[in-house]
Amino acid sequence: MKYYTVAMTFIIFDVEIMFLVPWAVYFDQLQWFGFFAVVLFLFNITIAYAYEWRRGGLDWD
Structure with a gap:
């Protein structure tokens, strides 16, 4: 699943x-x-990145 x-x-x-x-x-x-438009786009992507980071999806353990 991690992959x-x-x-x-x-x-x-x-x-x-x-x-x-x-x-x-x-x-x-x-x-x-x-x-x-790009500021709004980058804001949305930043929220998704922070969510992924907080859930531990970027850990390589």
């Missing part, structure tokens, strides 16, 4: 990077809406 939890965590944070790359490329064209 699947680690695999799902990797997939979730890998998809996060795939959403951030286009944002970084077009950052100057998105203006304030793009900035606030």
